[in-house]
Amino acid sequence: MSTAPNVHPIIAEVTERVAARSAETRAAYLERVAAAHEEGPVRRGLDCSNLAHGFAAMEGVDKAALRASRAPGVAIVSSYNDMLSAHQPMQEYPALLKGSVRQAGGVAQFAGGVPAMCDGVTQGRPGMELSLFSREVIAMSTAIALSHDMFDAALLLGVCDKIVPGLLIGALSFGHLPTILVPAGPMNSGLPNKEKARVRQLYAEGKATREDLLDAEAASYHSAGTCTFYGTANSNQMVVEVMGLHLPGASFVQPNSPLRRVLTEEAGRRVVKLSRGEEYTPVSRVIDEKAVVNGVIALLATGGSTNHTMHLVAIAAAAGIQLTWDDFSDLSSVIPLLARVYPNGSADINHFHAAGGIQFLVGTLLDAGLLHEDVQTVAGPGLHRYRQEPILSEGELVWRDVPTRSLDEDVLRPAWRPFAADGGLxxxxxxxxxxxxxxxxxxxxxxxxxxxxxxxxxxxxxxxxxxxxxxxxxxxxxxxxxxxxxxxxxxxxxxxxxxxxxxxxxxxxxxxxxxxxxxxxxxxxxxxxxxxxxxxxxxxxxxxxxxxxxxxxxxxxxxxxxxxxxxxxRELVDSPPSEASWTGTGRELFAALRRAVGPADQGASVFGPLTPEHFGAPAHTLTPVEVTQ
Structure with a gap:
């Protein structure tokens, strides 16, 4: 795998060894993807009874288009529920997306929902023991939603922790489908995170009441949208945007704003363009070795969630790419820390976005040779598009360049004046x-x-x-x-x-x-x-x-x-809970996953070892295959 000459030599070295290590498994994956791709709407190959079932509930022009097998079909897979603040804004997204997909000449159907649990609600409770396994359930639920051979592209609606990795792992099993992730954005800033942490410590010492603590928590988590600290939810958005899976600038636009609505609608129009013709861009082409390395770099440069030392390994594996903790460590040695967002600073994600956000971050890393620019994204070839931010100009969505300097260097800095010389992970x-x-x-x-x-x-x-x-x-x-x-x-x-x-x-x-x-x-x-x-x-x-x-x-x-x-x-003096005792809160239903799960440094995945046979092809017959339109 060739890299641009201006890329830092350690980044080039890590990328090349990831590609070499993954040669057989990546080739097997791409071969499977190529075999799944068909020109034109895939549903043309369905028997009449199968197809009739697929459009029976549709009406009007959408039903006629599905029946005629002319328009591309777009699957909407959503983690919407109205208990979780991060996912509540997605209630209205399917209607918006169906309209914009129809406008672009396609037909969108709500293909399936996936579960979304909140670690904030289950923290310290038995339900928290299902949290990591929910990623695998989400991946399998996504696969079920996409399994009907009705779809030529996919729109994935999700934000938090295990949800985005699960959606993406599931979608990568359908790597021939163009796929855009559609976020919801963070809630408005509430009680400063530092003050929330202070009250928590006072409560732990018995110096604050439960009512004091609840007041502080409610002032922090107070409305629809993602929690504003830089946890796994916002790390998800950072990573997948720099991997080219969001529309540029989509991650941190707040819910229920005019710009968020227009960005959501544009995702529908864009995925139709990606589903056919010269712009055909399957998700397997977006997620390659360079994109995976870019995702790790974005995580390191911002001090993001340690959960991604597992999630990115599992996502990469779903695309036939073998990523290791040594790769994280070597990249961390040369990636500077450019952001201070709580818990790594006092600012929240809205302050980060206002200071220049992902667009400034991508720009300064590209200028320093610390990201691969020559990648494929849902916005088109090259990561340079992600230096631009979306705005509404006379009601129309346009992208413009961001300032070449940070607007708040207490929160976000250029690569040549970092907070720390390494990524902190x-x-x-x-x-x-x-x-x-x-x-x-x-x-x-x-x-x-x-x-x-x-x-x-x-x-x-x-x-x-x-x-x-x-x-x-x-x-x-x-x-x-x-x-x-x-x-x-x-x-x-x-x-x-x-x-x-x-x-x-x-x-x-x-x-x-x-x-x-x-x-x-x-x-x-x-x-x-x-x-x-x-x-x-x-x-x-x-x-x-x-x-x-x-x-x-x-x-x-x-x-x-x-x-x-x-x-x-030394003898082992304690042991994990027995299957008989690991019950309640649905835990007994997850016993098979607990028995099958792999180690943390291999992604804590239940989907088995990464081998060419894992992708359905014997290693000795494989050569790299590029997915073509």
Whole structure:
């Protein structure tokens, strides 16, 4: 794979090794995609009874167009529900999209809904143990929606955490279909995130009431739209836009605004153009090795969610591309941190957008040779289109260049004057295995911690020990049996306020877990997603209370200071919940996924190992295939 001469040599090297590593699996994937592509509306190949079922409920011109098999069919797959603020604005999107697709000469049908759960609602609850597995359910639900051979393109409506990766993984199984992701945008700014965090810590210390806490939370999460901190939801939008899957500038336009409405309608018109003729652009062509690397770079340059160390690996695998944690680590060493958005700063995502947003970020990274420009996007060839922002001019949607300087360098900076020289996401490894640590919000003096371990297997036991004063000292809090095989790998945000209190009291504090912390990882040094996990017999399962653990984010090491022989002969003293006890809140329905899930560094996926046979073709017969119109 050739790269442009102005691309940083480390980026070129990582991209080339990803392509070399993926040669057989990518070729097998593209061969399968090429076999699935047909000229003209695919439904022409359906038997009459099948086709009649497909348009029976339609009316008027749409029904006539479907029957005649002339117009391209567009599937709408949505995660709409009105409980979740991020997805509530999508209620009106299908009608808007059907109208704009019809205007462009196509016919759109609502093909299926996918589940969307909120980690904010389920945090610390049993339902949180279904969260990561919901990504696989969403991927399979997307595949069911697209499985009817009625569609020539797809519009995917989703925003948060597992929803966008799940939609995209499902769509990549239909890689011959042009696909645009349609976001909803963030809510207006509410209570500053720093103040919300302050009240949370006061509550953890017993210095604020539950009513005080609820007032602060309600002032933060107060309307329709995505939460405004830079968690996985907003990291999703950042990553997929820089990968070329959104219309330029679509990510952070607020819901219920005239511009958001017009951008949504334009997605319908655009996907029809991409579905046929000279502009035919299947999603398999957009998601290639360079686009995957661009997605990692966007994540690193903005201090985004650690969840994407799993999600991007799984998305890449769905396109036949083998991405590893070493690729993240090597890219992080040369990608500067250009954004400070909570929890990596005091600003929220609306401030980031106002300072220049994705358009400024893409521009400064391209100018510095830190992104691949020569990629295919839903806006056309080349990433340069994503330097432009959408506006309404006399009611019409147009794109214009953004200022070449940041409008607020406390929030967003050029590549030549970064907040930090590297991306702040690092891999650590040692006799405890491998883990991810996000240091962009961790003060330099807290990036090396050596302290006695205190071991827990659930969040409640930790909170009880904190409230009893047992942790008021230097401590590495170990919370194990939280990996994907153990209990679905829940996020552990509920630990943050108490850990923050201990740090503010002057103690050395770190967290070590085979669970997740995700986009809300903040000032506490946290080695997360430890693999091998405790449920798989990983070394984390052999740590005992009082063992000295050393986490050195600067050197990239993670060790328990115990001899190898002693560590190896220790008996395992705890175990994951049995299938009989892993029940309630629907968990028993997910037992098969828990048994099948892979390790965190391979995407925590249930879809099996990445081999050419995974894509339905023997390796020895394969040569790379380019999908053509």
């Amino acid at each position: 690092r891999m650590v490894a040692g006799n405890l295995g491998r883990a991810v640590i996000k240091v962009s919000a961790v003060a330099p003096e807290h990036r090396i911690v050596q302290a006695p371990a205190r071991v827990f297997t659930d969040q409640k036991s930790f909170k009880d020990a904190f409230e009893a004063g047992e942790l008021d000292r230097d401590v590495v809090v170990v919370i194990r049996q939280q990996g994907p095989q153990a209990n679905g790998m829940p996020e552990l945000h509920g630990l943050t306020p108490a850990l923050g209190v201990l740090m503010d009291r002057g103690h050395q504090v770190a967290l070590l877990t085979d669970g997740r912390m995700s986009g809300a990882s903040g000032k506490i040094p946290a080695a997360i997603q430890v693999t091998p996990e405790a449920a798989a017999g990983g070394p984390i399962a052999r740590i005992a209370d009082g063992d000295v653990v050393r986490l050195d984010a600067k050197a990239g090491t993670l060790d328990v200071l115990v001899g190898d022989e002693e560590l190896a002969r």
